[in-house]
């Protein structure tokens with residue numbers, strides 16, 4: 001292939017941008033279907049290796065991702081969760097009905113202590129989402145005290161009675177979830193008044209600094225973000241004293257909510273629609289950031305995308321309320337595309353949480369009662385680990401083929417991002433073209449590259465996925481089609497593939 005037909009990814013390795021927070025690679029575990037029960041937690045009597053009931057195969061798989069934070073207990077579940085029912089001897093804990101997710105009985109065996117133990121095993125920082133929808137200010141305030149206070153107090157005594165002497169560190173705290181919907185069907189104005197009250201009583205105890213996250217908008221609902229920012233910016237003192245961030249949720253649902261489509265049975269049109277929907281995350285983040293800039297030009301309030309990912313029809317024969325879906329190479333490309341966008345927004349976007357980590361929606365691992373399968377999405381998280389807390393550098397994709405057009409929207413086939421950390425750089429490149437390989441010159445400027453190593457994630461079919469019977473259909477391999485070029489490096493990316501190239505500088 002001649003140079004004229006190669007696309008160029010121009011990377012300015014000596015132009016430092018914002019830090020890519022490791023928290024952009026955050027996770028989410030809700031009491032939903034088989035995420036917590038069967039997924040993370042099997043109980044101490046299980047034959048599966050476990051510590052205090054927490055599955056050790058899942059922990060081991062996830063530790064390889066360096067999970068920075070884990071959001072819990074929901075989602076919609078958070079706004080009907082009463083934390084006091086999930087402490088003390090398990091046999092005495094009252095049950096409840098999980099009305100959002102299958103109307104199943106929740107026995108509360110996985111509660112506060114189990115969640116904190118899980119975070120410790122994973123090496124992840126806890127992100128606890130409090131109940132505004134059906135809870136009380138006192139209940140939330142007590143939960144913060146129970147978790148984080150040192151010295152003597154009623155909640156500290158209760159915690160000690162339940163076997164935990166020392167307080168935990170809990171950095172991230174959500175003030176409700178989707179308050180416009182399952183979190184209470186509130187108007188933005190009503191919610192933000194409530195949120196100000198709740199946040200006031202979520203105290204910083206004994207050096208535990210809470211990062212309070214107000215429940216934000218969905219998709220392109222800029223009016224919600226504007227109402228929150230308007231109210232927050234009128235607070236006395238600096239707005240950051242009470243709220244440190246606001247959230248937003250965005251799911252890749254290319255069909256309708258009634259017919260979202262299958263995770264593994266789809267054609268080219270479905271694929272294009274999915275990718276066009278996925279790349280819209282850029283417009284969503286730009287929109288909310290722009291509104292925030294008007295009220296917070298110094299960018300002190302963070303934007304937290306605490307739910308994102310693909311949402312397909314559930315796997316045939318599974319409970320519709322459990323949101324269990326397979327995960328194909330297409331899902332991996334949705335993830336790699338999202339991360340490129342996240343890196344570009346790293347100045348305002350401080351955290352993102354994929355929904356959800358185990359057995360629900362775009363999961364990292366799918367479990368059964370004998371073991372687990374790593375999904376293609378898992379491998380994208382693993383291959384991109386080098387971006388955690390690295391410095392983003394400018395990336396421009398030029399000379400690529402004409403974009404694909406569908407229903408008045410366009411899809412560029414190449415997506416890329418890069419970061420530098422010490423004497424290493426990491427370049428991520430995705431070829432979204434489902435049919436043609438991409439010949440790409442990495443035009444590396446501003447540093448000398450001493451060595452390089454490439455990894456590739458692809459499969460013959462976009463629908464390829466891993467199962468217990470065939471767990472390694474989609475796994476990373478070495479990227480061998482990589483040579484030096486006058487401008488830097490030259491790589492050939494197969495159709496529908498994701499690659500990372502690590503550079504020694």
Ligand code: AHR
Pocket residue numbers: 030074075076077177178307355356361
């Ligand atoms: O992740 C599943 C659900 O999606 C969450 O509970 C809710 O916040 C969102 O609507």
